[in-house]
Amino acid sequence: MFPVKEAELHATEFYPGTQAVARAIALLKAFSDAQPEWTLNDLARATGLNKTTAFRLLSALEAEHLVMRNPLSGAYRLGVELIAMGGVAMRSNPLRTVSRPTLVTLAEQSGEAATLEVLMDNHVLVLDEVAGGNPMGMTQDVGSRLPVHATATGKVLLAFSPEEQSAKLLAAPLQPLTERTVTEPEQLRRELARIRQEGVAITQGELEPGFVAVAAPVLDRERQAVAAISVGGPSLRLTAERLPQMAAMVQMAARQISRQLGYWPG
Amino acid sequence: MFPVKEAELHATEFYPGTQAVARAIALLKAFSDAQPEWTLNDLARATGLNKTTAFRLLSALEAEHLVMRNPLSGAYRLGVELIAMGGVAMRSNPLRTVSRPTLVTLAEQSGEAATLEVLMDNHVLVLDEVAGGNPMGMTQDVGSRLPVHATATGKVLLAFSPEEQSAKLLAAPLQPLTERTVTEPEQLRRELARIRQEGVAITQGELEPGFVAVAAPVLDRERQAVAAISVGGPSLRLTAERLPQMAAMVQMAARQISRQLGYWPG
DNA sequence: ACACTTGTTTCATAATGTGAAATTATAATA
């Protein structure tokens, strides 16, 4: 029934009786910051769907404003309804609600931008961001996905995740984003071990040149990370001698959130 | 086949061969700021779906992280994947991309929060928000839905919409949100006529007490609104004598965006 | 112990979703 290709690309088992929905979601997930606009043919090819099927599903999504079309080219983009749903999802997210006050305080104390992030499909997802006293920063990238191996939050999340999960992510090729990005699995593994001991991760110019971040994990009872928070800014402000106190602040904040979630020892 | 109730509630025709997808989307749309968490039974009842069907669809959505469950109660919430999709949708939205620089300038000039909003399902959807010089304001409610009849942007969008659309919205009962909310259809109709002439709408405490907003339409070639922008703040700052210059600023900015969209006379 | 509500599984049935092929629209090239 299905072409082999499709089975290979999307190994994901779907709940029986939900093929159409699973496929519609696959279509939506194809859109990204890197490729925000798709032509029907390309999208059908990329998702391994029959063109007709893709068209039908997209029509349904379009009718509900989950996707919209470029009136000139006919190309598909994500629609405004998703912006609305994303808003509801954000504002009702318990983790985000609990963390926000702490995040605000952290941003004030440190004077840098503070973020809350979670692990999601081989990526780190930015759940919230509070700009530091130093303006700029715009909470522009809430909802962005970032690579796990090049972010402080990503490393911390990996370090405090079940072995299997970190192993899986370490197995994939590690894309270099700057000269300083760690791309050797072995080196990253060693780093993770150290982070597990110290409870803090630091990246310096590994995601983008001149950007420094310090992250700590939000842990549950089993010392598993449910989220990570971070403080980040330009290397000019986040100098070597300031890092220890930054680390202390971030760890304190992370522990406070863990406690409020009812996880960490009260 | 379908119980009558469902047909009544969701008169929306769906593209043939997409029942399951349309239903899954209906489930997602049930979540709102007012009701962000649903129990399976209630949700099935509210959407008019069979409990089993709702369960199956929700399971598919859960597997893809579009919904998540409260581990204790088992209740459903919107999931983190929607936050990610909403982010992509926002950052790739052409209207938002084009408008942002103008919105930033407007916020600087006026010193107040500037927003970009569109009409969506009987509501006004906040697409973007730039905080004014006076801090506070948090771009907290991007992705929120606001009532049409109690917002400056809503009125402006209605005033510059096809007759049928405004008629439909005026037919529905107008909820009072404050003492000053306009709830008389006839009064609102008169206001819309004036707004159509002047090209600006102003609300003073009609959405929430002490909040004043000034809005202007982003128009296409046929003088139809595709969006509205506004400036808003406390009545203490947005005093009667400042309103005329605010109106001028907002109108200028709106026209600039219209032009950049290729709509308004160059 | 009882009734009552909520979530989950099973399974027979046919309605719904599917995809090959034909058709129309659009763009690119001669």
Next chain:
DNA sequence: TATTATAATTTCACATTATGAAACAAGTGT
């Protein structure tokens, strides 16, 4: 302006997939 190529829609016969009644399990409160 023909001519080809490519992309977007529509059509339609077919059976896979979605459906919902009913049974079951797991709480919750009385």
